[in-house]
Amino acid sequence: MRSHTWKILMVVAALAAVLIIVPNTGSFIILLVTRALAFSILVMSLDILLGYTGLASLGQAAYLGVGAYATAILATKYHIGLGWDFWLVMLIGTLLGAALAAIFGLLAIRASGVYFLMITLALGQCVWGLAYRWNSLTGGDNGINVRERPKFGGIDLANEQTFFFLVFAVFCAALLLMYTLVRSPFGRSLAGIRERELRMQILGYNTWLHKYIAFIIAGAFGGLSGVLWAHTAGIVSPVNVELPTSVDALLMAVLGGSGTLVGGVIGTFIVFGLREFLSTLVPWWQYVLGIVYVATILYLPTGLMGIPERLRQRQAKSNGRDTAKKLASATS
Amino acid sequence: MTSKLLRRFGPILLGGTVAFGIPATVKSEEVRIGFLAPTTGVFAQVGKDMVDGFKMYLDEKNNKLGGADIKFIVEDEQGKPDTAVTKAKKLILQDKVHFLVGGLLASTGYALAPVSTAEKVVYISPVSSADDLTQRDLPKYPYFFRTGWSSSQPSHPFGQWACEQGYKKIAIIAADYAFGYEVSGGFQRAFEACGGQIVQKIWPPLTTKDFGPYIPTLRADADAIFTVMVGPMSLQFPKQLAAAGNKKPVIGGGPSYDEFVLPSMGDEVIGHVSTLQYSAAIDTPINAAFVKAYRTKFGKMPGYYSETNYTTGLILDQVIGKAGGKYPGAEEFLKLLGAVKIDAPRGPVSYDEMRSPVQNIYIKKVAKVKMFGYPTEELWNTVIKTYPNVNQFGQFKKDEFLATPVYSRDYPPCKFCN
Numbered sequence A: 001m002r003s004h005t006w007k008i009l010m011v012v013a014a015l016a017a018v019l020i021i022v023p024n025t026g027s028f029i030i031l032l033v034t035r036a037l038a039f040s041i042l043v044m045s046l047d048i049l050l051g052y053t054g055l056a057s058l059g060q061a062a063y064l065g066v067g068a069y070a071t072a073i074l075a076t077k078y079h080i081g082l083g084w085d086f087w088l089v090m091l092i093g094t095l096l097g098a099a100l101a102a103i104f105g106l107l108a109i110r111a112s113g114v115y116f117l118m119i120t121l122a123l124g125q126c127v128w129g130l131a132y133r134w135n136s137l138t139g140g141d142n143g144i145n146v147r148e149r150p151k152f153g154g155i156d157l158a159n160e161q162t163f164f165f166l167v168f169a170v171f172c173a174a175l176l177l178m179y180t181l182v183r184s185p186f187g188r189s190l191a192g193i194r195e196r197e198l199r200m201q202i203l204g205y206n207t208w209l210h211k212y213i214a215f216i217i218a219g220a221f222g223g224l225s226g227v228l229w230a231h232t233a234g235i236v237s238p239v240n241v242e243l244p245t246s247v248d249a250l251l252m253a254v255l256g257g258s259g260t261l262v263g264g265v266i267g268t269f270i271v272f273g274l275r276e277f278l279s280t281l282v283p284w285w286q287y288v289l290g291i292v293y294v295a296t297i298l299y300l301p302t303g304l305m306g307i308p309e310r311l312r313q314r315q316a317k318s319n320g321r322d323t324a325k326k327l328a329s330a331t332s
Numbered sequence B: 001m002t003s004k005l006l007r008r009f010g011p012i013l014l015g016g017t018v019a020f021g022i023p024a025t026v027k028s029e030e031v032r033i034g035f036l037a038p039t040t041g042v043f044a045q046v047g048k049d050m051v052d053g054f055k056m057y058l059d060e061k062n063n064k065l066g067g068a069d070i071k072f073i074v075e076d077e078q079g080k081p082d083t084a085v086t087k088a089k090k091l092i093l094q095d096k097v098h099f100l101v102g103g104l105l106a107s108t109g110y111a112l113a114p115v116s117t118a119e120k121v122v123y124i125s126p127v128s129s130a131d132d133l134t135q136r137d138l139p140k141y142p143y144f145f146r147t148g149w150s151s152s153q154p155s156h157p158f159g160q161w162a163c164e165q166g167y168k169k170i171a172i173i174a175a176d177y178a179f180g181y182e183v184s185g186g187f188q189r190a191f192e193a194c195g196g197q198i199v200q201k202i203w204p205p206l207t208t209k210d211f212g213p214y215i216p217t218l219r220a221d222a223d224a225i226f227t228v229m230v231g232p233m234s235l236q237f238p239k240q241l242a243a244a245g246n247k248k249p250v251i252g253g254g255p256s257y258d259e260f261v262l263p264s265m266g267d268e269v270i271g272h273v274s275t276l277q278y279s280a281a282i283d284t285p286i287n288a289a290f291v292k293a294y295r296t297k298f299g300k301m302p303g304y305y306s307e308t309n310y311t312t313g314l315i316l317d318q319v320i321g322k323a324g325g326k327y328p329g330a331e332e333f334l335k336l337l338g339a340v341k342i343d344a345p346r347g348p349v350s351y352d353e354m355r356s357p358v359q360n361i362y363i364k365k366v367a368k369v370k371m372f373g374y375p376t377e378e379l380w381n382t383v384i385k386t387y388p389n390v391n392q393f394g395q396f397k398k399d400e401f402l403a404t405p406v407y408s409r410d411y412p413p414c415k416f417c418n
Helices: A002-022 A027-053 A060-079 A086-108 A111-133 A160-183 A185-195 A197-202 A207-233 A245-256 A262-278 A283-297 A305-332 B002-021 B044-060 B081-096 B106-119 B155-164 B178-193 B232-244 B285-298 B305-323 B328-340 B398-403
Strands: B030-037 B068-076 B101-104 B122-125 B145-146 B170-173 B197-202 B224-228 B250-253 B273-276 B343-344 B346-352 B357-369 B378-390
Touching: A002 A027, A002 A160, A002 B250, A027 A060, A027 A160, A027 A207, A027 A245, A027 A262, A027 B081, A060 A086, A060 A111, A060 A207, A060 A245, A086 A111, A111 A245, A160 A185, A160 A207, A185 A197, A185 B106, A197 A207, A197 B273, A197 B346, A207 A262, A207 B081, A245 A262, A245 A283, A245 A305, A245 B101, A262 A283, A262 A305, A262 B081, A262 B178, A283 B197, B030 B044, B030 B081, B044 B285, B044 B305, B068 B081, B081 B101, B106 B122, B106 B145, B106 B178, B122 B328, B145 B328, B155 B178, B155 B273, B170 B178, B178 B197, B178 B224, B178 B250, B197 B357, B224 B357, B273 B378, B285 B305, B305 B328, B305 B343, B346 B378
Parallel strands: B030 B068, B030 B101, B101 B122, B122 B145, B170 B197, B170 B224, B224 B250, B250 B273
Antiparallel strands: B273 B357, B343 B346, B346 B357, B357 B378
16 A cells, blocks of 8 residues: 555656646747647557556547547637637547547447457548548548637637646546546456456456446547647647557557556657657667567566566565575575 | 656757757858658658758758858658647757748648748748648748649649640549649649540549559540559559550659659650659750769659759758848748749749749650660650740639639549549
8 A cells, every 4th residue: 555655656746847847848848748748648548448458449549530630620610619618629529539439339349359459440440531531521631720729818828838737737637537447446347357357247247338438438538638639739630540640559558558557658758759859869769669669568568667566576586586595505 | 757758858958959049150140941851651762852952952052052051950750740740840949940941741731831820930842732832821821932833733734735635535543632633633624624524533542552443444435544643653553554455645743753763663654744843854954964963972863852952952042142141031031032033953943922933844755765975775754845934823814713622532523524
């Protein structure tokens, strides 16, 4: 229990540090961190499926896309979401993500393992196809420019710092909500399904419904992250919903350590750091990214968040060896 | 953990900003140019050609344009619009560049133009050719300037040329995205305006690898086939078309036969006709010198991706020179850009009042010939006709043109299909 409090304190300290340090750096770093925070909501939502329910989804970008496209279309065609009603758009984006997941879930949840992966991939590609082909609504390949960020009261989100604070706040709220969710009895039964679905069924749990609800919740957070994402770069295009974006999310979750929520955030920051920051410094950033991925899979199958656990195990092992040696020397 | 990452990178960054902010010494003014090109990913090779073209001009001038020292900063836009935006903001906010150059895809151009408006930084596009940036959307992007071309610009004279060849009915097969619509849309408008008929439009997806399902559906009564292909598609399509025993003339959008892909093509493309504002085979002293210098340096023929960036360097040289060897501020800079008149490898270039180039459009036929004293016969885009001083509207009136919607999958409508 004490180690648990300790962990929470560390996360809070890390968040506080981000909150204090980032606004005092250059505008470009603020923008990068804002983008990483917005995207990490999607990665955490995927982690609910991957890490807590044991469902590896390859279509998570679809929910980001729905949220982002909804934000862009409402803002450019109807001028909704550029003032106080931005909060309404956030709600709409979240609900649309949930609604899409509710439809897709009916098709996807019946499968598991590789089949689940394939179905979610196919469904994600449907959304991509729509984004690419429905020219009158989505702008096709060119996408939609969201030229202005919301402005309400005395707050103008066009300022990178202000926008960072907003995204940071939403991120913290999302983290807290998802954390509460996975610690709740519902979250515990999800973990039970991940470990052994049959046993949960025998115990009387409706595992299909549990997975379905988890899927919808993940979709809702995906939609929320899309709303923020649309305003980070001010452009929504089919690139946001294509397969590599889903794969990115999956890799980020695995890199940081699935089943930890925070791990996904760390993974996101590392990948964004390499891809959008290191790439401005050196041309060989892709090798670094590749090595990080390969090394993680080979040496840290539990992700970066698994490092403390592995260290502890190693220490325990060497301790064990020491005591064994001592015992051996004492008896001889 | 996140904070650790930031703590590690933060100081480097802060240091970087400070270092860039202070001019080195006061001998001559420094002009900082932010250049965006995809240097990784699917489009990395094209991106390299873009950078090479611009760098070549800079190297020729010892890294000085118009008397000013140039700080040339290349950023990788990875062929993704939102990455392009992030990198553009990095260049503007952190490196404090005076203006931006670059962007490959039309979607990247559409993503970068609003950044230029929001940050009040001039954005010069040598490649990204989306029509509306200098047409219907022009008022939204007061800091956008096009040194390259607009997608449908070469298609307007080309349609007329097709009529002159006596073609009555033409079938279009073009890549399914904005660039494909705009190139073939311009052709359709011009061809139908002089009495031709577009009898079919087929849109294979961008990454089509097998044209087997499409080729047999091409209408037998068409006099010619008009194609717009990009990337690997431009290699695959002519091969399969020839294998299917096609006897019809094949004509198409310029980048399908650009020197970027031409050396990898086989003899099946001989006789194909395309159109663009540049061909490596333009027989002028200035182009011959450019082709030879480029070939010596990079070991291959220059395509339009390199030429247009080289020419952009040429234009900036003149503009910065006129401004007295320094960056004169966005408004003055745009004014000077608009007044540019130069002789580039592609021919004479000037600008209309909508910040879009007026230039020669070449009708080019692929032929296996010897050019510029090179010993072997190679495939070249030989120029068979030149339309001088073509603007973005071609033979059409500006107002009537702008009253119609931008070319798309459904516009112009296919009146003669079926």
